[in-house]
Amino acid sequence: MSLHPEVNKKDHIKGDSSANLEIVEFGDFQCGHCGAAHPVVEKIIKQFGNQVTFVFRNFPLSEMHENARGAAKAAEAAAIQGKYWEMHNSIFENQENLQSNDFIAHAEKLGLDIDKFKNDMELTSIAEKIDTDFESGIRSGVNGTPSFFVNGNKFDGDAANLLAVIEGSVA
Amino acid sequence: MLQKNDTAPNFTLYATPDKEISLADMKGKNVILAFYPADWSPVCSDQMALYNETLKYFEKHDAEIFGISVDSKWCHQAFTESRNLHFNLLADFEPKGAISKAYGAYDEKEGQSKRALFVINKEGVIEWSFVSPNEENPGADGILEALENMNK
Numbered sequence: 432m433s434l435h436p437e438v439n440k441k442d443h444i445k446g447d448s449s450a451n452l453e454i455v456e457f458g459d460f461q462c463g464h465c466g467a468a469h470p471v472v473e474k475i476i477k478q479f480g481n482q483v484t485f486v487f488r489n490f491p492l493s494e495m496h497e498n499a500r501g502a503a504k505a506a507e508a509a510a511i512q513g514k515y516w517e518m519h520n521s522i523f524e525n526q527e528n529l530q531s532n533d534f535i536a537h538a539e540k541l542g543l544d545i546d547k548f549k550n551d552m553e554l555t556s557i558a559e560k561i562d563t564d565f566e567s568g569i570r571s572g573v574n575g576t577p578s579f580f581v582n583g584n585k586f587d588g589d590a591a592n593l594l595a596v597i598e599g600s601v602a
Numbered sequence: 603m604l605q606k607n608d609t610a611p612n613f614t615l616y617a618t619p620d621k622e623i624s625l626a627d628m629k630g631k632n633v634i635l636a637f638y639p640a641d642w643s644p645v646c647s648d649q650m651a652l653y654n655e656t657l658k659y660f661e662k663h664d665a666e667i668f669g670i671s672v673d674s675k676w677c678h679q680a681f682t683e684s685r686n687l688h689f690n691l692l693a694d695f696e697p698k699g700a701i702s703k704a705y706g707a708y709d710e711k712e713g714q715s716k717r718a719l720f721v722i723n724k725e726g727v728i729e730w731s732f733v734s735p736n737e738e739n740p741g742a743d744g745i746l747e748a749l750e751n752m753n754k
Binding site for chain 1: 743
């Protein structure tokens with residue numbers, strides 16, 4: 432199973448975009464397994480940041496996780512003010528608090544323009560970005576979260592397996 | 603297992619404790635049958651939960667999806683409520699697994715349906731079928747591709 436579409440400029444990219452190893456995660460901010468994967472992914476980026484490109488695409492299971500889409504909107508709204516990853520981290524690090532006032536509290540801590548943040552959360556373009564991410568997951572064979580793709584191919588394993596493979600391949 | 607161009611065997615199964623659904627009533631609509639081993643599999647990678655999120659993509663192709671397992675209508679009802687599912691789960695319960703067997707999607711050893719997918723066209727003919735290992739959620743991409751290919 433391969434990634435459709437490929438990583439592009441609409442994606443949130445962390446690490447070195449010219450790196451040999453490209454990791455794409457499809458995740459849901461309310462999914463416990465994604466929350467558990469988060470520190471492992473952070474470890475990968477921290478240890479191998481100059482050799483890894485990391486991309487996060489939204490795959491909110493909105494019917495099961497009622498706050499997942501709201502959280503994705505908050506992260507995308509923060510992106511407009513240049514703080515995507517900061518919000519992404521704040522949400523995953525406080526996964527038990529996913530109400531809109533929690534997102535606003537994160538935004539305040541990050542020094543965002545709060546009125547703008549609140550308005551941006553409701554933008555059609557953000558709703559479309561989340562839908563596009565979700566659809567790309569479906570097209571790419573994502574069957575649950577988190578799902579990882581390494582260099583465009585679906586990775587059969589969790590974040591810990593991924594870390595082990597990367598440690599092996601770049602060691 | 604039944605394949606492309608086979609006629610889809612008809613069935614009448616309980617969807618809820620007081621509602622039965624027949625394949626014959628679906629003529630004129632594309633139908634997706636997702637046989638699966640059991641309700642209550644692990645949450646974040648659950649196949650039915652995934653399809654619950656992809657209904658609008660199926661609807662674009664005028665397709666309705668049904669999950670089918672040997673769980674009873676009462677079990678399906680509880681599972682549906684718990685996962686907030688917006689499509690019907692059919693109970694292949696009595697005689698146990700009869701419809702799964704008719705489609706060649708029954709695991710005799712485990713006594714449950716295999717994880718098998720069928721896309722059936724508006725005339726009741728199978729356009730695509732696929733079986734995946736019990737523990738592997740096949741996702742929705744194969745279904746969507748089959749629906750797209752039908753309309754070409």
